[in-house]
Amino acid sequence: MNFWLELIIKLVAILGFVLTGALVVIYAELKAGSHMQGRIGPYYAGVRWGWAQPLADGLKFLQKEDLSPTGADRTIYGLAPYVVMMSTIAVFVVIPFGPDMVGRDLDLGIYFILAISSLSVLGILMAGWSSANKYSLMGGLRAAAQLIAYELPLVLAAAAVVVQAGTMSMNGIVLAQSETWFTVAGIDVAMPFLLKGQIISFIIFMIAVVAELSRIPFDMPIAESELTMGYLTEYSGIRFTMFFLGEYASMIAFSAIAATLFLGGYAAPGVPDGLANLVGPGVMLLKIALLVFVIIWIRWTWPRLREDQLQRLAWFWLIPIALANIAVVAIFKVVF
Amino acid sequence: MSDKQIRFPFRGLWEGMWLTLKTMLKPAPVTMYPQVQEEPVPRARGVIALDVEACTVCMLCARECPDWCIYIEGHKEEQPPSKPGGRPRVRATLDRFDIDYSLCMYCGICVEVCPFDALFWTPEYEYSEPKITNLLHNMDKLTYWLGTVPDQPPLEKS
Amino acid sequence: MTDLAMIHRSESAVSIELQTPDMTLNIGPQHPSTHGVLRLIAKVAGERVTDVEPVIGYMHRGYEKLSEVRTYAQITTLVNRIDWVAGFASEVPFIIGVEKLMGVEAPPRAQYIRMILTELARMASHLVFMSSYPLELGATTPLMYALREREYILELIEEVTGGRFHPNFNRVGGVKPVYGGGSMTKKWSLDLPEGFLQRARDAMDRMEQICDDIDTLVSDNELIKMRTVGIGVIPRDKALEYGLTGPNLRASGVAYDLRKVENLLPYDEIDFDIAVRQGGDCYDRYVLRIEEVRQSSRIVRQAVDQIPSGPLQTKVPRVLKAPRGQVYSRGENPKGEFGYHIVSEGARMPYRLKIRSTSFSNLSILPWILQDALIPDLVAIMGSLDFVLGDVDR
Numbered sequence: 001m002n003f004w005l006e007l008i009i010k011l012v013a014i015l016g017f018v019l020t021g022a023l024v025v026i027y028a029e030l031k032a033g034s035h036m037q038g039r040i041g042p043y044y045a046g047v048r049w050g051w052a053q054p055l056a057d058g059l060k061f062l063q064k065e066d067l068s069p070t071g072a073d074r075t076i077y078g079l080a081p082y083v084v085m086m087s088t089i090a091v092f093v094v095i096p097f098g099p100d101m102v103g104r105d106l107d108l109g110i111y112f113i114l115a116i117s118s119l120s121v122l123g124i125l126m127a128g129w130s131s132a133n134k135y136s137l138m139g140g141l142r143a144a145a146q147l148i149a150y151e152l153p154l155v156l157a158a159a160a161v162v163v164q165a166g167t168m169s170m171n172g173i174v175l176a177q178s179e180t181w182f183t184v185a186g187i188d189v190a191m192p193f194l195l196k197g198q199i200i201s202f203i204i205f206m207i208a209v210v211a212e213l214s215r216i217p218f219d220m221p222i223a224e225s226e227l228t229m230g231y232l233t234e235y236s237g238i239r240f241t242m243f244f245l246g247e248y249a250s251m252i253a254f255s256a257i258a259a260t261l262f263l264g265g266y267a268a269p270g271v272p273d274g275l276a277n278l279v280g281p282g283v284m285l286l287k288i289a290l291l292v293f294v295i296i297w298i299r300w301t302w303p304r305l306r307e308d309q310l311q312r313l314a315w316f317w318l319i320p321i322a323l324a325n326i327a328v329v330a331i332f333k334v335v336f
Numbered sequence: 337m338s339d340k341q342i343r344f345p346f347r348g349l350w351e352g353m354w355l356t357l358k359t360m361l362k363p364a365p366v367t368m369y370p371q372v373q374e375e376p377v378p379r380a381r382g383v384i385a386l387d388v389e390a391c392t393v394c395m396l397c398a399r400e401c402p403d404w405c406i407y408i409e410g411h412k413e414e415q416p417p418s419k420p421g422g423r424p425r426v427r428a429t430l431d432r433f434d435i436d437y438s439l440c441m442y443c444g445i446c447v448e449v450c451p452f453d454a455l456f457w458t459p460e461y462e463y464s465e466p467k468i469t470n471l472l473h474n475m476d477k478l479t480y481w482l483g484t485v486p487d488q489p490p491l492e493k494s
Numbered sequence: 495m496t497d498l499a500m501i502h503r504s505e506s507a508v509s510i511e512l513q514t515p516d517m518t519l520n521i522g523p524q525h526p527s528t529h530g531v532l533r534l535i536a537k538v539a540g541e542r543v544t545d546v547e548p549v550i551g552y553m554h555r556g557y558e559k560l561s562e563v564r565t566y567a568q569i570t571t572l573v574n575r576i577d578w579v580a581g582f583a584s585e586v587p588f589i590i591g592v593e594k595l596m597g598v599e600a601p602p603r604a605q606y607i608r609m610i611l612t613e614l615a616r617m618a619s620h621l622v623f624m625s626s627y628p629l630e631l632g633a634t635t636p637l638m639y640a641l642r643e644r645e646y647i648l649e650l651i652e653e654v655t656g657g658r659f660h661p662n663f664n665r666v667g668g669v670k671p672v673y674g675g676g677s678m679t680k681k682w683s684l685d686l687p688e689g690f691l692q693r694a695r696d697a698m699d700r701m702e703q704i705c706d707d708i709d710t711l712v713s714d715n716e717l718i719k720m721r722t723v724g725i726g727v728i729p730r731d732k733a734l735e736y737g738l739t740g741p742n743l744r745a746s747g748v749a750y751d752l753r754k755v756e757n758l759l760p761y762d763e764i765d766f767d768i769a770v771r772q773g774g775d776c777y778d779r780y781v782l783r784i785e786e787v788r789q790s791s792r793i794v795r796q797a798v799d800q801i802p803s804g805p806l807q808t809k810v811p812r813v814l815k816a817p818r819g820q821v822y823s824r825g826e827n828p829k830g831e832f833g834y835h836i837v838s839e840g841a842r843m844p845y846r847l848k849i850r851s852t853s854f855s856n857l858s859i860l861p862w863i864l865q866d867a868l869i870p871d872l873v874a875i876m877g878s879l880d881f882v883l884g885d886v887d888r
Contacts, residue, residue, distance in 0.1 A: 304632025
């Protein structure tokens with residue numbers, strides 16, 4: 001196929017997936033959250049169940065004036081949302097939704113993801129610094145400290161998977177999980193890494209993901225009751241929409257990574273190889289939805305931690321445990 | 337309670353999540369307001385209704401109102417005598433009876449002090465206005481609300 | 495000068511140069527966790543608050559001065575707007591003060607109705623606290639649960655008084671006896687409506703249920719404990735020194751409750767305990783209020799069982815004039831001691847009304863307790879004191 005045509009198709013597909021996915025997750029959050037609180041949430045937008053509420057919200061945000069404070073550093077202030085959005089979208093390049101349904105199957109897939117996703121901290125720091133607002137500055141600094149602290153457990157938890165899979169390619173990791181683990185009565189049983197002894201990595205990875213997303217219980221950077229939305233305080237209009245969509249898009253992105261690393265990605269038991277490209281995306285979306293729901297569920301149940309408690313959790317507990325876990329996984333890998 | 341002796345680690349976190357999940361699966365206790373009207377209790381102090389016929393323009397309500405939001409104007413009117421040959425009666429008639437609901441604090445003192453049963457509470461609540469000046473309601477509006485005065489609820493036996 | 499000393503001095507000079515001045519952070523008056531319009535001028539070094547100065551008065555409505563040109567009946571409508579989450583509770587001490595001045599006493603049934611409604615108002619106020627405090631710590635769901643249950647309490651209050659927040663139901667000499675002053679409306683008694691007692695019992699069941707739910711969702715939550723246990727500790731002597739009252743004082747280990755001390759309402763005929771906790775930290779202040787809701791529901795259950803029959807109001811003159819004199823009457827508001835000092839010169843209006851509002855006194859500990867707190871702790875401590883800005887500024 002023509003290189004440029006392929007590129008354009010992939011771009012449109014990824015952009016479309018990210019934006020619709022973000023809208024769907026926003027709707028899911030509104031609806032699930034309100035039902036958990038004993039409310040019904042959006043109801044009127046659209047004809048039934050308020051399905052069009054995220055769209056309506058988006059339209060409303062687009063109409064709002066794009067304010068920027070007097071003291072703001074205009075260039076950086078304007079650029080910050082796009083940096084955050086870009087780093088989120090770039091992650092989707094290597095996430096496989098089927099054996100062939102992947103933007104580009106890099107050999108260093110997981111490495112690429114971890115590198116590119118930590119760029120978002122740059123955007124957040126830019127937003128916090130350039131807003132000329134003390135609350136924004138504190139929020140930005142909190143976010144920087146938090147994202148740096150939680151990059152490490154994230155990388156270490158992923159490293160354990162890489163050690164077990166023996167590859168960094170996302171597709172390779174999925175294939176490693178669909179290998180036959182053992183055979184019972186002639187049926188080959190494949191297991192995702194979650195059940196192959198990576199449960200500790202999975203828990204650490206999910207905690208780190210929630211922290212990376214700055215969601216409750218780790219939402220100190222935007223803590224509404226303390227910092228009045230932190231680095232988002234001064235943003236409005238389309239730039240706020242960018243941050244907002246970026247938050248939910250990265251929720252999908254990280255859930256997709258977790259699903260690929262630990263839950264077997266697009267692979268499902270009993271699917272013949274010929275159909276993997278067709279069934280794969282559905283299986284993947286189901287797994288993403290499950291993880292997204294857990295993140296939403298936690299957000300509507302738990303309170304927020306304090307910044308120093310969060311750092312203590314990362315450095316005293318998650319990182320040592322993750323390091324020990326890598327050692328154990330490596331020993332098992334060598335011995336067996 | 338926090339004083340239970342043996343606790344699993346992080347049990348509180350899971351129990352909380354279980355509670356929110358249970359709530360999510362139950363139907364939400366929501367009244368779909370514009371379609372389903374909420375039934376206010378009969379004594380609810382929603383809005384004040386006026387019985388023009390009973391009013392004698394004595395101004396007691398306007399005088400006792402804590403924030404003076406009642407505006408009354410009236411004049412004396414000669415009425416034909418009740419029986420032929422009698423003296424013509426003089427009756428006070430209302431020209432203006434306005435209540436400024438943007439000032440009113442719904443205390444009910446005017447209803448309490450009215451000696452001629454001219455003012456009543458009614459639980460009507462749908463009279464919000466986009467502009468604050470439109471909350472000055474005149475005699476016609478107040479008389480219209482008279483039809484919505486509910487019956488008094490039966491009392492607890494004592 | 496040796497080289498070593500020079501190096502030492504230059505290093506210290508660098509460190510002095512690097513010492514940055516504290517940042518002044520203006521928290522409020524428009525801030526989500528200042529409960530309205532409190533303003534804190536905080537000096538912060540990073541996340542740590544080094545100095546804080548509360549600025550109040552953004553909600554001053556001049557109720558003390560207004561009361562000097564209002565009759566006693568009209569003041570009742572003002573005083574329930576001071577602490578609006580528990581309107582009925584702040585009416586009672588004022589009315590009883592006027593009754594003391596005039597030498598009348600409410601009949602027993604009126605006193606019991608006052609007691610039931612005061613306890614309902616206490617529950618409503620504590621439910622607002624139980625909803626807003628987790629919100630300040632980041633948990634959004636308890637808000638909806640507690641406010642949903644508060645709706646049942648407000649419905650009960652509305653059913654009797656006609657108002658949800660501002661009952662305006664107390665009259666000198668009892669509670670509001672009849673609908674109006676006319677020949678017809680005079681016969682419409684405003685006694686408890688039919689089925690109220692049973693509905694109150696049902697609502698108490700719901701209260702005990704929501705207390706358990708909030709315990710499950712909030713009090714037992716390890717994250718909440720991490721955020722609140724040992725934070726903002728007010729020792730017993732400091733609490734007394736700053737004149738804290740109510741749950742804030744009782745959480746510091748002082749079993750002082752005006753319901754047991756003052757004899758405004760027939761609490762002595764009711765069996766209930768004063769909830770006391772020893773720690774004095776945010777968690778204790780929080781859990782103590784849940785315990786108080788349980789105690790209040792005990793009080794309401796007993797009160798609706800033994801409510802006497804009789805008239806709602808004693809005979810009082812048509813034009814209320816308090817004789818010359820002064821009186822200080824105080825009651826246990828949900829937030830603490832709520833007192834009115836009424837000075838009368840014998841007119842229809844008080845000569846002077848001094849309102850001792852609870853939140854104002856409880857707030858006075860803020861500069862001391864917020865010393866060296868972190869900003870998240872500042873929010874946690876401020877929320878745990880449970881003040882209402884209308885009550886602070888009057």
